[in-house]
Amino acid sequence: MKKEYLFDKPKNVKRFFTLFYILLAVFLIADFFTEKHGELPWENWPAFYAVFGFVAFVFLVFGAKYILRPLVKRREDYYE
Amino acid sequence: MSNSVPPFAVFLAGAFVVPFLRNRVLKSAWLLLLPVLSFVNLVHLSPGASFTVPFLDYELVLCQVDRLSLVFGYVFHLAALIGFIYALHVKDDLQHMAAFIYGGSALGVIFAGDFLTLFVFWELLTLGSVFLIWTNRTKAALGAGFRYALYHIIGGLVLLAGILLHVKQTGSTAVAFIGLQEGNLASWLIFIGVGINCAWPILHPWVTDAYPESTITGIIFLSALTTKSAVYVLARAYPGTPLLIWIGAAMACFAMVYAVIENDLRRVLSYSLINQVGFMVCGIGIGTELAINGAISHAVNDILFKALLFMSIGAVMYRTGKSKCTELGGLYRTMPATCIFCIIGAASISGFPLFSAFVSKSMIISAAAHGGMILLWFLLMFASTGVLEHAGIKVPFFAFFSHDSGLRPREAPWNMLIAMGIAAFFCIFNGAFPGPLYSLMPFPVDYQPYTAAHVMGQTLLLLFASLAFVLLLMSGLYPAEMRAVNLDADWFFRKGSRLVLTVVTGIAAFIARIGEALFIRFLPSFLSNFSRRPVSRMAEAVGRAGNPGNQDRLDQLNVIPSGVPVILAVAFLYVLAFYFIVKG
Secondary structure, eight states: OOOOOGGGSHHHHHHHHHHHHHHHHHHHHHHTTOOOOOSSGGGGSTTHHHHHHHHHHHHHHHIIIIIIHHHHEEOTTTTO | OTTOOOHHHHHHHHHTTGGGOOSHHHHHHHHHHHHHHHHHHHHTOOTTOEEEEEETTEEEEEEEOOHHHHHHHHHHHHHHHHHHHHTTTOOOHHHHHHHHHHHHHHHHHHHOSBHHHHHHHHHHHHHHHHHHHHTTOSHHHHHHHHHHHHHHHHHHHHHHHHHHHHHHHHSOOBOOOOOOOTTOHHHHHHHHHHHHHTTOTTTOHHHHHHGGGSOTTHHHHHHHHHHHHHHHHHHHHOTTOHHHHHHHHHHHHHHHHHHHHOOBHHHHHHHHHHHHHHHHHHHHHHOSHHHHHHHHHHHHHHHHHHHHHHHHHHHHHHHHSOOBTTTOOOGGGTOHHHHHHHHHHHHHHHTOTTSTHHHHHHHHHHHHHHTTOHHHHHHHHHHHHHHIIIIIIIHHHHHHSSSOOOOOOOOOOHHHHHHHHHHHHHHHHHHHOOHHHHHTSSSOOOOOOOOHHHHHHHHHHHHHHHHHHHHHHHHTOSOOOOOOEEOOTHHHHHHHHHHHHHHHHHHHHHHHHHHIIIIIIIHHHHHHHHHHSHHHHHHHHHHHHHOTTOHHHHHHHHHHHHHHHHHHHHHHHHHHHHHHHHHO
């Protein structure tokens, strides 16, 4: 029989993601109850960092995919 | 003090013993003993210690110890020890010697008390590092090594010109604060010369071109020393230079966009290196005590987590011979320890709480906020998210998870695991207990990384950025990994050199063609005509002249003898004039 590893079982993958989503929820809720003394005003807004992280990530990936890649991508043997 | 030697001496002298140790155990012991010996020597040097040698009208300060150079000295030794443990299995003496020379010259740079000494070690640094690339012994490594050497030779010349001007202007050779001065060429030349080694944008392609072509073990040393010694010189000579803020921000932001679409994981990490050095350069540019402490502590942490990441991908490459996203995947199955080390490195560079970047990078970002630099603050936060993307998620995910490549390599060799273990230990230790790290900083540290708001903010940022990754991946919007080359500033060098080559060879070929036609075809046949049939030729000429019906031919013959001496005389005058102009 072929050896099965940790994430070969769909059940484990599902468990991993469940844990991940719970973690997201817990931290997001806890953020509303965290005392903040940020120097910049928006640092004190609840969930600011969550929104910023999400948006910045998508922005970066799309920028790389739709702007930089079409400009600079060449065949792998371009320099040969 | 009397028992100590300058910090570079142990490595540089020890390098030349390596080829004479034929016994494998003895050689391994030597490789591990030298960094330890050198470290013990370093510990005995207290701040203020110095070694001087007279040279011409100057005094060379081979070694000058203060808190700033000591931090770099400590972490360079740790990196060297980790690097040699990682490279213990390598049988190629040349690689070990190159690593020692490279490490020794990096120590030479950071402890140099005067700019002439610094310059000598700066050049030696290039020599040692280029052999760590060439010893990979591939065609790509050879070419990349040459381009790498060329960049650094140019950088070295710019630096040398700056140093000579600086010494002429100020009369001082001391490695001390210079600062950019308007209209002072020397300060700019030194600035740019150091900037090339610091991988500033456009001056950077030697990193991303050459590092991924170096040996698996060599890149551990490379990633630690060249850029960080340049960061050291900036911290010493140009702290608080506003231009550095924007150079650093540009480094942090542009490199990571490339990292997103790059396929070769060692190249992804090279872009990541530029991105991280960007944070340090930024901190030095801000120049407050908090910012400088942040830059230096981040340099220490970066050396360790970047080494860890390079080591984990190096171990994968050692076992599979592959380093590209498109060829890897699913390796957690048979290389679980390497996978865990890689994740520790990834968590450290991303700055998860309890991991190292959390306590160092945040100082630089805080310093930006303190200074009210709002645009910079946003750029650095954006760059922090980018770090998570390319180094935090991409590297471990595409090597160890993602699709199953079907590869089932064995776990990394024991020496690699030990080296990764040591680096991983310090990544977590520095993150969880920043006290000892902070105590080494040049300025007293008054910064508390573990506040509820900071932990919460950073965790949320990283978690929700990860969520973005999950959603993009599941929806198929995440850019697919592709086998491709992405053009970067090295294009100008690669294609530019090709253009120069085409032009030069074109001119050479043209001259060769003319020469061939003149000297090989025309002259020999013309002359041999005469030598073969001298009498008939002469008779022909005379016969023609004697033919009264051919008067114009006769005119020609009469004209030529009188014309030739005139031409010869004029030519002689030209030669004479040219000779006097050149000599005079």
